[in-house]
Amino acid sequence: MNVEIKELDIVLGVRNILISEEDAKILGIQPGFRLLVSKKNFKKIFFASISSKIVKKGEAIASPGTGLKKGDLVDISNAPPLKSINAIKKKIYGEKLTSDEIKDIITDIVNENLSNIELSSYVTAIQTLDLDDDEITGTIESMVSTGESIKFDYEVYDVHSIGGVPGNKYALITVPILAAAGLRVPKTSSRAISSAAGTADVMEVLARVDLSMEEIKRVVDSVGATLVWGGALNLAPADDKIIRIEQPLGLDPQAQVISSVLAKKKATGIDTLLIDIPMGDEAKVKTGFEARKLAERFIRIGERIGINVSCAITYGGQPIGRAVGPALEAQEALRALEGKQTSNSLIVKSLELASILLEESGLSEKGKGKDLARSILASGKAREKLLEIISAQGGKGIEKSDDIELGKFVEEIRANTDGYISYISNKAIIEMARLLGAPFSKKAGIWVSKKIGDKVERNESIFILYSESKDRLENALRLSRKIRLYGIEGMVLESIHGQVYRTIKGERK
């Protein structure tokens, strides 16, 4: 059937087309059904919206950005059934998917042919039923092949955290140390999925993170490293669409974590990769057993796709450092690089992760990596390197930690008794920080004044909350009265020194 595009209306979803009830009847369709819309050199699946109040028979409305223009005469027909729908059902019913079926799903995700309902169902099935090694490998290969890839002429290194612990801004310290030592580190990272700030959200406080492939190559060629947002590239476009679906419920299936990380690293041409696996009661991984299993899975699948993976199991029992939220975290990382008084846990973790890759690359002897990393940090070279990276990525004029602005609505949460901090809830901190506006509002976040083992007196400040919205600050305060954010006991219960518990290495092929 032929219809004319009468209007473009941004309120319609980007893959919706609004047609009249009469035309819907002729096509035999209901709202949400898939329509194939075609004109010369154009063929795309849309979801039907139906209303006779707004369009007449023979007319349609679509969104701008769909490739349709006002006045276009297009042919609309019932879309043929999607193979991916059967594959999703197969997965939900507990069967193993072939690599062709996975390819169908990933391709339809990339082409936005699946509705939110269908995609959410697939992601939930992955969460509840998992994917096996073959399915994950298939997912990675499909994700890489449906996106673009970078190729470097030299060996490149990367370090990546699976997340789950708030305040994990180590990359802004570790990556400059590695680059200052001479390694090439084209680091791409994600924005927060279920957390308060991803590395990309933090770096965006200081510089552009939406670099193109060419810009990344140029930056790595000139200063040795980047700290950019992978989502701005077309690296593994399916992954970003899956992440969008994971966000509302804060889902993060392990199989998807592995697929997501390794697909993006494969697409950026990474040869040697260190994975940070934070472990703790409220981290993604709770026990040493789980952490080792996950590490082995990363290494095994890394081998299958040609990446030399090592994993560091790190302490994730409370926030890393003291800052949670994009601007606060950028500020804390800069303070660490400037040699100012800051959280020891952040520095130790950043150095230990750097040391693993310094040793892995041969730049340092075994056992000497941490000394090398520490000397680079102490010399100020890591700070210089971060400023070079910032400048190469189109810096926002921030040169030092004091330049960073924080949310203008501020409240403190104070200790309800004397004692030692025995517990800080990662989950509550993340939930609070998100309520305050993080990660979308850069200046929102939480400063953790007291950490586990610290002595506090009644009424002493434990957390400082920052927000750009009074409304959100009040919501967060209301929540803080209902949840258990921290615990105080009569004596020091735990004191954390080392930050990396164990390194699990893939064999160099």
Place this chain on the structure above:
Amino acid sequence: MNVEIKELDIVLGVRNILISEEDAKILGIQPGFRLLVSKKNFKKIFFASISSKIVKKGEAIASPGTGLKKGDLVDISNAPPLKSINAIKKKIYGEKLTSDEIKDIITDIVNENLSNIELSSYVTAIQTLDLDDDEITGTIESMVSTGESIKFDYEVYDVHSIGGVPGNKYALITVPILAAAGLRVPKTSSRAISSAAGTADVMEVLARVDLSMEEIKRVVDSVGATLVWGGALNLAPADDKIIRIEQPLGLDPQAQVISSVLAKKKATGIDTLLIDIPMGDEAKVKTGFEARKLAERFIRIGERIGINVSCAITYGGQPIGRAVGPALEAQEALRALEGKQTSNSLIVKSLELASILLEESGLSEKGKGKDLARSILASGKAREKLLEIISAQGGKGIEKSDDIELGKFVEEIRANTDGYISYISNKAIIEMARLLGAPFSKKAGIWVSKKIGDKVERNESIFILYSESKDRLENALRLSRKIRLYGIEGMVLESIHGQVYRTIKGERK
């Protein structure tokens, strides 16, 4: 923050509110975030849409039917976190839900506070992880308490199929037999979920099915039975919203089937219920073991909520009767009641189901129910009773099977060889019928000319396809070339006589 409702726009989803980027920034929100919108005597959660092209700061657009009017001054703020979101996450992570948590979820489903992404995730988790008896009982109780209920002053009976086999129009024969025998049967049924026609879709060809509570009471009082659509009532409103999410992928989790059926039967005050469990390779239940387990689960949960449940495990290995699709099925049921030549399997099944309730109610001695049912059918009293029900429900002027119109675009599928039909695919028939337009297009469907065991010659017609859309008919024909609709072998492989394999009875309390 206060904003003025500038326009009502039907293109916006019914729970969306469109605000400006400036206001979104002040609130610290992204598209899809929940906003609490309030004015005098009005407080509802909406999902944010954001665009500065269409509304200015201080303005908003909502949909008609939301309770908002043009010119309204409303207060919008960030909605407090929903407890149901944490409950859904808990389920997804494999934990058991308390009845309070289930109540939170069901209440937010009824109030439409959950997005498609969130609801789809919950439904998929039920599909992949199941609910236990406590969770199902909690779901039923919450579904009933968040809806309305009918109470009859006399004992009422019902029969309900879990579905999964095409052409299952027995209710249009069984219910009139029961009512003609003197039982009160306020039957509510659903529209098709993943099938080609639900009982409500079929009955709608003949009469109104969207009766109110009062109308149902009046019809049962006067003619003894109804055949109406449960979704038109506010019986278990959560269920209909869950069904909407199940439809795109054709999901139908067993726990949800039990909750859905028993919640609606509880809300219609049913005392004694017969559940039809079709069993077959392509039915919902594939083996006798599974069927008995499901039957026991129905009976167990029936006891907990005070319904006397029996289950009949029936043959579901091919379509019931020959007609699939609303108009075709209504026509076949009328033919059976008129005593015209029709499919024996449909008549046998309808009589056997009727006989179980005739015996259960004491209207017939044990072992004599089928004779009683058969005599009522043969006497024409069942036909008269259906015509009474049709008339009491606002009949559409159809008095006999020949009055029913079918789709005007017709094509046949013919045998590719000589032999006996050894296999007919339920799933393929359903998929084809849906492609043809069923259940939304009443006149679309498939006539199964040859059934398992029937002899065919090459080029003889096996299926007749009906559609109201040429486009859809062509799509279905294209599909028929790609899938296995039927099989033909050199000899009779199977010949089905009895339609009820086994009855499993709850103990009368």
